[in-house]
Amino acid sequence: MSGRPITEGIFGGRYLWVTIGSSALVFLAAFESLAVTTIMPVISRDLDGATLYALAFAGPLSAGVIGMVIAGNWSDRSGPILPLYSSAALFALGLLVAGSAPNMGVFVVGRLVQGLGSGAMTVALYVIVARLYPASLLPRIFASFAAAWIVPSLIGPFIAGLVSEVWSWHWVFLGVVGLVIVAAAILTPATRMLWLQPQQISETPWNIGRIGYALLAAIAVLVLNLCADLDGVTAVLAPLVALTVAVVAVRPLLPRGTLLARRGLPTVILLRGLASASFLGAEVYLPYLLVQQYAFSPTFAGLALTGSALAWAGTSWLQGYLGDRLRPEVAMSVGMWLSLVAVMVACVSAALHLHPAVIIVGWVVGGGGMGLAFPRTSVMTLGLSTPDQQGFNSSALSISDSLGAALALAVIGVVFSALARIDMNSTAGSAAFAGSFGIGVLIAIAAVCVAPRVVPARLRR
Numbered sequence: 487m488s489g490r491p492i493t494e495g496i497f498g499g500r501y502l503w504v505t506i507g508s509s510a511l512v513f514l515a516a517f518e519s520l521a522v523t524t525i526m527p528v529i530s531r532d533l534d535g536a537t538l539y540a541l542a543f544a545g546p547l548s549a550g551v552i553g554m555v556i557a558g559n560w561s562d563r564s565g566p567i568l569p570l571y572s573s574a575a576l577f578a579l580g581l582l583v584a585g586s587a588p589n590m591g592v593f594v595v596g597r598l599v600q601g602l603g604s605g606a607m608t609v610a611l612y613v614i615v616a617r618l619y620p621a622s623l624l625p626r627i628f629a630s631f632a633a634a635w636i637v638p639s640l641i642g643p644f645i646a647g648l649v650s651e652v653w654s655w656h657w658v659f660l661g662v663v664g665l666v667i668v669a670a671a672i673l674t675p676a677t678r679m680l681w682l683q684p685q686q687i688s689e690t691p692w693n694i695g696r697i698g699y700a701l702l703a704a705i706a707v708l709v710l711n712l713c714a715d716l717d718g719v720t721a722v723l724a725p726l727v728a729l730t731v732a733v734v735a736v737r738p739l740l741p742r743g744t745l746l747a748r749r750g751l752p753t754v755i756l757l758r759g760l761a762s763a764s765f766l767g768a769e770v771y772l773p774y775l776l777v778q779q780y781a782f783s784p785t786f787a788g789l790a791l792t793g794s795a796l797a798w799a800g801t802s803w804l805q806g807y808l809g810d811r812l813r814p815e816v817a818m819s820v821g822m823w824l825s826l827v828a829v830m831v832a833c834v835s836a837a838l839h840l841h842p843a844v845i846i847v848g849w850v851v852g853g854g855g856m857g858l859a860f861p862r863t864s865v866m867t868l869g870l871s872t873p874d875q876q877g878f879n880s881s882a883l884s885i886s887d888s889l890g891a892a893l894a895l896a897v898i899g900v901v902f903s904a905l906a907r908i909d910m911n912s913t914a915g916s917a918a919f920a921g922s923f924g925i926g927v928l929i930a931i932a933a934v935c936v937a938p939r940v941v942p943a944r945l946r947r
Contacts, residue, residue: 504618504676507676510632513669524644530774533588536903544895548889551605551704553609555697557605573602585657596659614673644785702731703889706728730947749940751866751870759887761821771919792843824858829927836919836923867879
C-alpha cells in the first residue's frame with residue numbers, strides 16, 4: 487500500500503469491496519433478525535410450534551453471545567479472516583436448516599446455528615474494519631453499518647410477509663443463503679489485504695473461563711425457554727433456577743457493579759439490556775397479536791412495525807444532531823418513558839381488545855423512545871472506557887443487549903404458555919398476550935428507574 491495521504495472515502499478504490507461486502511453481511515444478518523418477527527406466527531402455525539415460539543427468538547440471541555466471545559478471542563489470537571469465513575458458513579448453514587425444517591424442533595436448531603454464526607460474524611467484521619480503515623474513515627463505515635440495520639427494519643418485515651404469502655416462509659431463509667455466499671466472496675480482496683499486512687496476532691491464550699460463562703448463560707436461557715411445558719411445582723422452581731444460573735453466569739462478562747446499577751458505566755450497560763428486554767422482547771409478540779386477535783395478514787403485520795422503525799431512525803438522527811445539548815441522562819430517561827408507554831399501550835390493548843390503530847401508534851411512540859436512548863448507550867460506553875477497556879466494555883454492551891432480550895423472551899414465553907393454557911377458551915387468548923406484554927411493562931419500569939444513574943457522580947452537574 488502506498489504511503490500517500492488517504493483522501494478517498496469508504497467507497498474509494500481501496501475500500502470499495504470491503505465496504506460493500508461487510509455492509510452486505512450486516513444487512514443480511516439484520517434482515518434475518520428482523521424479518522422473522524413478521525413470519526413467526528405463520529411458521530408457528532405451520533409447524534405446530536407455539537410452545538417453542540419464544541425460543542425461536544431467544545435461542546439465536548443467546549447463541550450469539552457464545553459466538554461473540556469465541557470470535558473475539560479467536561480474532562485476537564490469529565486474525566479475523568478465519569473467524570469471518572467460519573461464522574459466515576455457520577450463518578448460511580443455519581439458514582439452510584431453518585428454511586428446510588420439517589418441524590419446529592429442527593427449525594429452532596437452525597436458528598441456534600444461525601445466531602451463533604451471526605454473533606461471531608459481527609465481531610469478526612468489526613476487527614477487519616478496525617485493521618483496514620484509517621481512524622478518519624471509521625465514523626463513515628460505522629454509519630454504513632447503521633444504515634445496513636435501519637433499511638431492513640423499514641422493509642424487512644414487509645418483504646418477509648410478502649414472500650411468505652406469495653411463495654412460502656421457507657424462502658425467507660433459503661433465499662438469503664446465496665446472498666451470504668456472494669457477500670463473503672466480495673470480501674476476498676479485503677482478506678488478501680490483511681494477509682499482506684504484518685500480522686497483528688496476540689500471544690494471549692484462549693480465555694476458556696469467559697467462553698465457559700457465555701456457554702453456561704446460553705444454556706440457562708435455553709433451559710428457561712423449555713420450562714414452558716412443565717406443570718406443578720417444577721413449573722415454578724425450574725424457571726427460577728435457570729434464571730438464577732443465567733444471572734450468575736453473565737456477571738463475569740459485564741463490568742463490576744452492572745447488576746447492582748452502580749452509577750456510571752455499569753448502569754449504561756444494564757440499561758442497554760433492560761431496554762432490549764422490555765421493548766424488543768415485547769415486539770416479538772406484536773405481529774403475533776395482530777395476526778391472532780385482529781386477523782392481520784403477515785404482510786400488514788410487518789407494516790405495523792415499519793412506523794416504529796421510522797420513528798427509531800428519526801429520533802436516532804435527532805439525538806445525534808443535538809449532541810451535547812441533549813444531556814445523556816435526559817435522552818435515556820425520556821426514551822425509556824416513551825418505551826414504557828408503548829408497552830403499556832400494547833398490554834392494555836391486548837387485554838381490552840382495543841382498535842389495532844392504538845397499538846400501532848403506541849409502538850411508533852416506543853420506537854421514538856428507543857431511538858433516543860439506544861445510540862447514547864453506545865456513545866457513553868466508549869466515552870466512559872479507557873483505551874484498554876474499550877474492547878471488554880463494547881463486548882459487555884453487546885452481551886447485555888442480546889442476553890437481556892433473550893432472558894426476557896424466555897420469561898415471556900413461559901408466562902405466555904401458562905396463560906394460554908388457562909385462557910384457551912377465551913377470545914383468541916387475550917390474557918396470554920396481555921400477560922406477556924405485562925412482563926415487558928415491569929422491565930420497562932426498571933429501566934425508567936435506573937436511567938438517571940447513567941452519569942458517574944464525578945460528572946453530575
